[in-house]
Amino acid sequence: MSNLSLKCLMETNKLTGSNFTDWLRCLRLVLRLEKIEYVLDDPISVIPDKNSAEYAKFDEAAHKKHVEDATSAQCVMLTSMTTELQRQREHMFPFDMLKHLKSLYALEAQTMEYEILRDLFKCKLHEGSPVSDHVLKMIGLIERLASIGTMLPATVSVNLILQSLPALFENFIVNFNMNGTKASLPELHNMLKTYESTTTKGKSVPMVSPSATPSKKKNKQKKKQKKALDASLKPKGGGSHKRSKLPKDECLFCHENGH
Numbered sequence: 001m002s003n004l005s006l007k008c009l010m011e012t013n014k015l016t017g018s019n020f021t022d023w024l025r026c027l028r029l030v031l032r033l034e035k036i037e038y039v040l041d042d043p044i045s046v047i048p049d050k051n052s053a054e055y056a057k058f059d060e061a062a063h064k065k066h067v068e069d070a071t072s073a074q075c076v077m078l079t080s081m082t083t084e085l086q087r088q089r090e091h092m093f094p095f096d097m098l099k100h101l102k103s104l105y106a107l108e109a110q111t112m113e114y115e116i117l118r119d120l121f122k123c124k125l126h127e128g129s130p131v132s133d134h135v136l137k138m139i140g141l142i143e144r145l146a147s148i149g150t151m152l153p154a155t156v157s158v159n160l161i162l163q164s165l166p167a168l169f170e171n172f173i174v175n176f177n178m179n180g181t182k183a184s185l186p187e188l189h190n191m192l193k194t195y196e197s198t199t200t201k202g203k204s205v206p207m208v209s210p211s212a213t214p215s216k217k218k219n220k221q222k223k224k225q226k227k228a229l230d231a232s233l234k235p236k237g238g239g240s241h242k243r244s245k246l247p248k249d250e251c252l253f254c255h256e257n258g259h
Contacts, residue, residue, distance in 0.1 A: 015081045020105035025147035036069040043095040
């Protein structure tokens with residue numbers, strides 16, 4: 001365990017009781033850094049009788065490592081408490097110690113869990129808003145839940161994010177589920193950013209053909225042409241057609257008209 005991590009935990013987040021949630025968050029970060037966070041959530045298994053069938057499957061090396069890691073985490077937890085809290089829990093391993101502390105400060109943790117879940121379920125991405133900021137916000141809420149001991153299954157976390165997306169991502173969601181895609185939250189974040197980028201670039205603005213909607217100028221010109229045509233067909237001189245006298249045919253023999 002690094003001295004810097006221990007110092008940070010001890011000086012800024014020493015457990016007094018009312019700050020249990022903040023203390024637990026910082027504790028998990030320190031143990032995660034040392035890759036022993038699992039001892040908070042997994043109890044140390046009981047060694048089975050050597051003559052039993054269970055003992056043949058028992059992993060002694062894994063059990064020994066679990067005890068060593070739990071002892072290291074126990075020291076960190078006790079060092080980061082007030083003297084009074086230390087005395088009451090100095091013989092407890094991390095799993096039992098955390099369980100006991102949660103029972104004492106359950107109300108605070110329950111209230112925070114409710115508020116985080118409420119904010120998580122209310123998250124909805126509006127059309128036109130960037131997907132990256134939205135997904136990062138949801139991942140942050142999911143990680144806050146984990147910091148107080150509420151671990152959502154990976155599939156639940158992914159589905160919560162997918163269900164918060166608008167219609168623009170419908171094809172992505174269908175393909176994601178049909179292909180049985182497995183992705184961590186950071187991977188899902190990158191996939192959605194890429195999809196958003198390609199989808200936005202692929203959009204085209206529909207162009208209106210000039211011939212589809214005649215301009216006002218063309219309409220006006222056509223009206224003038226129709227008006228001129230109607231005027232040319234209208235009879236002159238008061239409205240009634242007078243039949244003009246046509247000359248009779250010329251005689252082929254005397255070249256005179258009229259007979």
